Amino acid sequence: MSATLRFTRKCWDSFLKNGGHDATIFPRATVVQAVPGRIEMKVPIEKHNLNRVGTLHGGAIASLVDSVGSLSLSTHGLYYTGVSVDMHQTFAKASGTVGDEVLAVGTVESLGRSLAYTRVELQHPTTRALLAWGSHTKFVGKVWRAKENVKFSEDGETVVEGSID
Numbered sequence: 001m002s003a004t005l006r007f008t009r010k011c012w013d014s015f016l017k018n019g020g021h022d023a024t025i026f027p028r029a030t031v032v033q034a035v036p037g038r039i040e041m042k043v044p045i046e047k048h049n050l051n052r053v054g055t056l057h058g059g060a061i062a063s064l065v066d067s068v069g070s071l072s073l074s075t076h077g078l079y080y081t082g083v084s085v086d087m088h089q090t091f092a093k094a095s096g097t098v099g100d101e102v103l104a105v106g107t108v109e110s111l112g113r114s115l116a117y118t119r120v121e122l123q124h125p126t127t128r129a130l131l132a133w134g135s136h137t138k139f140v141g142k143v144w145r146a147k148e149n150v151k152f153s154e155d156g157e158t159v160v161e162g163s164i165d
Contacts, residue, residue: 004156069118069136072106079148
């Protein structure tokens, strides 16, 4: 397993162990792939994620844009992922119901000293049909000093500075 995937899973575990919103809304979401600048998560849809017509609620999609966009920054070795400045979502198709799963793909579009820009796509897990997408801007000015941060090799396979454990 690559260092990027191990570290990103560690960061996701910290989101869940916090016991906050992510643990309540997406407790069974899993990081399935992570390379520098890109993450894929499988997200099972549960009853509490539904709107009144029985499909994935727009608020749940917005939460995924927030959480997956944030977590995509971990693929660059950031343990803390800053604070949200701006988010937008577009809903293209009904995104499933209880028992279905969506694939959330997060990419880091730009990462600077103060701001980071991410894009998140929700895709059908088999066909990869685009269900929804969003953009997420984060203030990251204070995250660079965290002692938990690591630096990866260019391919993300190994840690070259810091420690995952």
